[in-house]
Amino acid sequence: MGTNMKKVFTTLLCLLFCITISAQDKAADLSKLVGDWSFSAPDAPYGYQDGSFQIKQENGKLTAKVNIQGSTLDINEIKAKGDTYTSSFYVDGTPVDLTMTRKGTKLEGMADAGGMRIPVKFKRTKGCLQ
Secondary structure, X not given: OHHHHXXXXXXXXXXXXXXXXXXHHHHHHHHOOOEEEEEEOOOOOOOOOEEEEEEEEEOOEXXXXXXXXXXXXXXXXXXXEOXXXXXXXXXXXXXXXXXXXXXXXXXXXXXXXXXXXXXXXXXXXXXXXX
């Protein structure tokens, strides 16, 4: 009986350790996106082809401010799933679903807006260079 209890305790301790390590890795991955980025989307409608994207980490989640067409809009949450990051927001009343993937020190993405699929490239302007 004592041996079984030791095995159960050891297994639970190992599981707790693995969960802790996993949580730390996820937090570190999120911090790699934090900073200022510029973006270009040559296929977007005129005036929406470039701008800036400031990503912040607040309360364990990613948020962003986007400067485009002389306006600033807020993204309340950027969701992470592996190396893919997604968010939804509105630009001039049009819903936009943005999917981004990290490629080295850059981000590449696809914006789905008003029935259009628009490739978007992000380049870090300042912040963490990881």
